[in-house]
Amino acid sequence: MSLVSNHQAFLAILLRDLRLGLRHRGELLNPLLFFLIVVTLFPLALGPDKLTLQQHAPAVIWVAAVLASSVSMDMMFRSDFEDGSLEQILLSPHSVTMLIMAKILAHWLLTGAPLTIFALLLSILLYLPVEALLPLFMSLLIGTPIFSLVGSVGGALTVGLRGGGMLLTLLIVPLYMPVLIFSVAAVNNALHGMSVRGEFYFLGALLVLALTLAPFATAASLRIRMG
Template identity: 50%
Template sequence: MPDHSPGSAFAAVLVRDLRLHARSPGDAANPVLFLVMVTALFPLAIGASTEVLARIAPGIIWVAALLSSILSMDTVFRADFEDGTLEQLALAPSPLALLILAKLAAHWLVTALPLILVSPLLALWMHFPATAIPALMATLALGTPVLSGVGAIAAALTLGVGRGGALLALLALPLYVPVLIFGAGAADAAASGLSVSGPLQLLGAMTLFTITLAPIAVAAGLRISLD
């Protein structure tokens, strides 16, 4: 007898999406390549002053990560919408919000986790203090789920639009600003030897809030787009 429990449905959607991403590694690599190119171009544009580069490194890496997230969000539901998979998920016995959470988890593992892993190399390229790199990685680990959740809400609302990339960016960017401020600010504080517990706690709270409510909002937006 097949197992229709919510946990099994979550795992099935997660594994399915990871396999689909594995079949098109180029699409998964685009956000990382974008982050690397943007970060690598800044030293060429503003000069090789180590002090200046170290000072602006957290902001540059965070802005590049934010733009990379927007770059990848328009495709998170598009293929499933076009081939009818989303309709099947909406009719499944498991809660749609839970299945959406599985899709977001797969998207984060494929797009955001590589950004976090490559961030130390980019930080060193920009002469960011090595002692503050763990704090930078922590801010990205806590902040990128918020970017994925908010971006998924915008993607769900613009799914019915032919090419909603620009509209998605307009909806998501204002909501990304608090994450950008706290993420870059915490990394900058770590580089200055200050405590980062406060900003990290705020980022953690935003992440928990997003993980809890974003799948519900995305499910509602997808149902509107499917109607």
């Protein structure tokens, strides 16, 4: 018999992860800093010409977001694995999938959401016109949760492995490619004054698919990895 309901357990995990994350602010800033550094590389490589940068801005921001997001996935389960709380989550009487959802949501709020907002600031550095800002924001708002969901499967499979971080990146970045394609296409279309509806329908469908399947795959992977 459990004393707390599934909803309460969900909330408890969510709040715990948020609290833990906010107490390690440095760790949260690292992916954002990495994002900023990767974006800075491009003007250095492409040259400071305004038109060139403007043209490549959607691609640059999205590639940097994919990289920053994939390096942040390692954080999702590692500390819980090290201090044993991951085992407790798996042993709890509540639905493991539900608790995993709480962890993914917390991870997105701590990494994906700041990344989305930060990207808007960086797009100004790359001279992205104002009319493309909203599509960029929306595509990141839909895309980064997909990253967190898909990344959680990779994070669960590689948790506790030596050199797990690099391996994790190799596993999940190929799976991120469709999101990158549709998002960059959406922002580019907006830049050229075309409709962005089709791309957003695709992104929405990918989000729904990831939301439906990824938590189960993650729960199964964690059970396998913890024996």
